[in-house]
Amino acid sequence: xxxxxxxxxxxxxxxxxxxxxxxxxxxxxxxxxxxxxxxxxxxxxxxxxxxxxxxxxxxxxxxxxxxxxxxxxxxxxxxxxxxxxxxxxxxxxxxxxxxxxxxxxxxxxxxxxxxxxxxxxxxxxxxxxxxxxxxxxxxxxxxxxxxxxxxxxxxxxxxxxxxxxxxxxxxxxxxxxxxxxxxxxxxxxxxxxxxxxxxxxxxxxxxxxxxxxxxxxxxxxxxxxxxxxxxxxxxxxxxxxxxxxxxxxxxxxxxxxxxxxxxx
Ligand SMILES: Nc1ncnc2c1ncn2[C@@H]1O[C@H](COP(=O)(O)OP(=O)(O)OP(=O)(O)O)[C@@H](O)[C@H]1O
Ligand SMILES: [Mg+2]
Numbered sequence: 001x002x003x004x005x006x007x008x009x010x011x012x013x014x015x016x017x018x019x020x021x022x023x024x025x026x027x028x029x030x031x032x033x034x035x036x037x038x039x040x041x042x043x044x045x046x047x048x049x050x051x052x053x054x055x056x057x058x059x060x061x062x063x064x065x066x067x068x069x070x071x072x073x074x075x076x077x078x079x080x081x082x083x084x085x086x087x088x089x090x091x092x093x094x095x096x097x098x099x100x101x102x103x104x105x106x107x108x109x110x111x112x113x114x115x116x117x118x119x120x121x122x123x124x125x126x127x128x129x130x131x132x133x134x135x136x137x138x139x140x141x142x143x144x145x146x147x148x149x150x151x152x153x154x155x156x157x158x159x160x161x162x163x164x165x166x167x168x169x170x171x172x173x174x175x176x177x178x179x180x181x182x183x184x185x186x187x188x189x190x191x192x193x194x195x196x197x198x199x200x201x202x203x204x205x206x207x208x209x210x211x212x213x214x215x216x217x218x219x220x221x222x223x224x225x226x227x228x229x230x231x232x233x234x235x236x237x238x239x240x241x242x243x244x245x246x247x248x249x250x251x252x253x254x255x256x257x258x259x260x261x262x263x264x
Contacts, residue, residue, distance in 0.1 A: 027051075027100050037063060038076070038222055049097060050109045058222070060241040062154055067240060070248040074102045075255050076220035081105060082258055083188065083219045090187050092180060094215040095207065110207025110216050113169045114149040115158070117181045120201040121189060124225050125238075127201075136232070142185055144178050149205075169208075176213055177206050184215070192226065195257040197235065200225035221251050 019027070029051050030043035037059045042051040054073030059066050077099065084096040095107040120127055123137040127145075146163060147155045160174045169177065181204055192199040202224035205217035217223075221236040228235060234242075235250040 026098075026106060027104075029053075029104075038073075039218070044106065048109055050107050051100065052105050052107055052218075054103045054105075054218075058237065058240050058247070060237065062151070065241070069240060069251065072222070072248070072251060075248075075251045076218060076222055077103055077105055079220045079251075079255050079258060080218040082262060083191075084215070086191065086262075087184060087187060087215065092184060092187070092215060093212060095209065107216070108209045108214060110209045110214060112149075112205060112207040112216060113163075113173070113177065113213075115163050115168055115174075115177070115206075116147040116149055116155065117177055117204045117206070118145040118147065118201060119143070119181050119185045119204070120145070121185070122198060122200040122225075122227075124200050142182060144181055146174075146178075173208075173213055180206070180213070180215065188219070191261075193229070195261045196229045197254070197257065198227040198229055198232075200227055221254050226254060 026044060026046060026049065028045050030045065032040055033043055033050070034041040037057065038055055040053040040055065042053065044051050054077040056068045056070065056072045057066070058069045058072060081096065081099040084094045088094055088096065095110055097106040097108060099105050120143040121139055122135075123131075123133055123139065124135045127133075127143070128135045146158050146160065148158045148162070148166075148168070149155060160171070160178070163169055163174045164171045184204065185199070185202075188202070189199045202219065204215060204219070204223075206213050207216040208214070224236055225238060226235040227233065233250075234244065235254050237247075239245065239247045239250050
């Protein structure tokens with residue numbers, strides 16, 4: 001029990017070794033501002049930033065199913081930071097400032113647009129169910145879907161007119177968010193293909209910082225469907241949703257393929 005609390009402190013302080021006083025201050029967690037299902041958001045010393053802490057808790061079906069995936073927080077933080085860095089290098093603006101340690105990342109504080117952007121390349125999940133089609137059909141063009149982020153309403157599907165009319169973002173911002181979503185899809189689809197993974201679909205969240213739209217939140221096996229190209233084995237949260245087992249191994253497989261590719 002005690003170890004559980006001491007260990008994160010040790011990793012934080014060892015991560016801080018070799019940094020200047022100013023940099024160390026940036027790493028200090030202040031008040032816990034929000035506890036989500038997968039992450040915690042802390043205030044940072046500098047109010048332009050947040051510290052996001054990844055947890056091992058997994059939930060599905062609106063929180064009805066709960067569990068733990070061993071080291072998920074560590075793996076997702078690593079995957080998300082690597083992918084965000086790659087996207088930045090490709091010209092996508094994101095909230096990423098710096099990975100602080102295993103579970104913590106420093107991000108730009110944003111006003112989130114309460115709209116989730118889903119991009120699909122292959123039929124699966126709710127799309128297959130809703131349209132009565134089988135899973136695994138490759139789509140001739142990607143499909144973009146928007147969902148209003150609202151747990152009480154179970155994140156209803158909306159379109160860009162709803163988003164603009166409700167004032168969740170203006171028309172230009174919604175158009176820009178969708179265009180960035182498609183650009184991210186092209187970059188990630190190619191990258192995952194190179195490591196033998198089909199990017200079936202994924203969810204993005206955006207926010208506004210200094211009047212500009214930035215990609216926020218995370219990209220990880222929690223927010224993507226990733227299938228092994230050869231075996232079509234699922235390497236994502238569907239293993240948890242569908243009681244397939246081997247979640248931690250699947251998440252580890254994804255991070256190890258990403259790291260192997262990026263170290264080439
Ligand atoms: N840069 C950022 N600035 C402000 N908020 C952010 C930023 N990046 C992500 N968030 C928000 O932080 C929260 C992350 O927590 P988590 O992913 O656990 O939430 P969640 O359980 O999925 O619930 P929900 O997303 O519905 O609030 C999300 O609400 C997300 O929208
Ligand atoms: Mg979330």
